Amino acid sequence: MKGYLGIDVGSVSTNLVIIDENDNLLTSHYLRTRGQPIRAVQEGIKKTGADSPENLEIAGVATTGSARRLAGVIAGADTVKNEITAHAVAASHIVPDVQTVLEIGGQDSKIIIIRNGIVVDFAMNTVCAAGTGSFLDHQAARLNVPIEEFGELALKSNNPVRIAGRCSVFAESDMIHKQQTGHALPDIIAGLSEALVRNYLNNVGKGKEILPPIVFQGGVAANPGIKASFEKALEEKVTVPPHFDVMGALGAALIAKRLMSRSDKPTRFLGFELSDFQYEANSFECEDCPNNCEIVNILVGGELHARWGSRCGKWDQIEEKRTG
Template sequence: METYLGIDVGSVTTKLALLDGDDELISYTYLPTQGKPIDMVQEGLRQIKRQLSGDAEICGAATTGSARYLAGVIVGADLVKNEITSHAVAALLYYPDVQTIIEIGGQDSKITIIRDGIVIDFGMNTVCAAGTGSFLDHQALRLNMSIQELSRRALDSQNPVRIAGRCTVFAESDMVHKQQMGHQVEDILYGLCQALVRNYLSNVGLGKEIKPPAVFQGGVAFNQAIIKALQEELGIDIIVPPHHEIMGAIGAALL
């Protein structure tokens, strides 16, 4: 059986996806990068190998992500491609009429505008991390809760509190202030999710024409509170692919 490997190495997570000749996903891994991209790529390859059947043969490999060139050298990749292209190709496979791709990762965020199956515009975050997953991770750590608990409790909010989300430092001090004022933790947490969405749209999405269908990709798409905040802010439905966290790797494999 002919298969094709895609590898997406980001600053926070490393993803590998293996597709067959019919572009069906047959195996994947999702690992924390932990500042060791070489080790994680090698571990991902070992996991993929254990999942393969005896007659499977990897006929091509492509890499993407912030460490795509390093990963390309490690595996002898046939192709090294940027994240914008990889995520767009994957989204178009599953949603051919997609017009907007929202991608929020651990330390970077992107938006891709597609019309008639062609990428016509894109945006990426600057050095600020306030519109990325690390923004939420930092606050969850400060509150001594997991990111899963943060998401779950944020959805219980009845009266969200507006949090200053332009900067992680300001957000933290504002959260402390709101707690001292007696606001419910759930309301503060959902306010934090709303702050991330506002920051993303005013920074990465600035000047972009966001139209449905809109697909939400990246690890932060696990967070149901962020999905809710996006839908409320944009006034449109947000589509989350079943394998949203590995779409970059899937796109690389398709290429």
């Protein structure tokens, strides 16, 4: 049986998905990246391998997410795709007539506008992370509420307080003020959810034509409070797909399948054994010009496998030989 592996390595989570030839999802895993993308990928591959059917043969691999290039080298990916395309592919697969995708992850958020199955517009948040998962994580910790209960609590509110969500620093002082004046916890949490949604729609969704069906995915979609705030603000039904937290990986798996079914080349996948390989990354500062680029070496079993990081491209030679 043939399977296709998609790996999405983001700042907060690393997700792996395997689909079969009929696009059915066979396994899915969600792991915390914890700042160690190489280990996260290895661990994910190990778990995925253990969960897969005996006779499964991986026929294609694609990686996405902010560490897509690194993950691509580690796993031996057939293609490396940006996360916007991956999320759009996955959303269109689950909801074929989708017109708007709202995606909120750990450190970034995006909106994707789709018409007739084709991406026609998109936007990502800029450097500010005020409208993302890490903002919620941080505030939940402040309020002493486990993030898993955050959404349910928000739904209990009848009278959300108004919190400035433009900037997480202001939001925090605003929130403390509301606490000190005696507002109930659910009202504060609901207020925070609304602030996040308002910030998202004003920043990322600015000027975009948000038409239904609307799909809401990414880690933050686990939060029913945010979903409810979106529905209130947009006055439309918002769908959270069953695999909302691994949609990037699902998209990558679908991309791998489409690519490999058109090609007669064998996959470059290094096999589930790669979880036992010795990967090592080290870096040095190139001193050949004042840019002082930080060059990263990726070693597999002590042997230099890939290298990147230079602005001028001179250190990238090895990598280009391998993939070219």
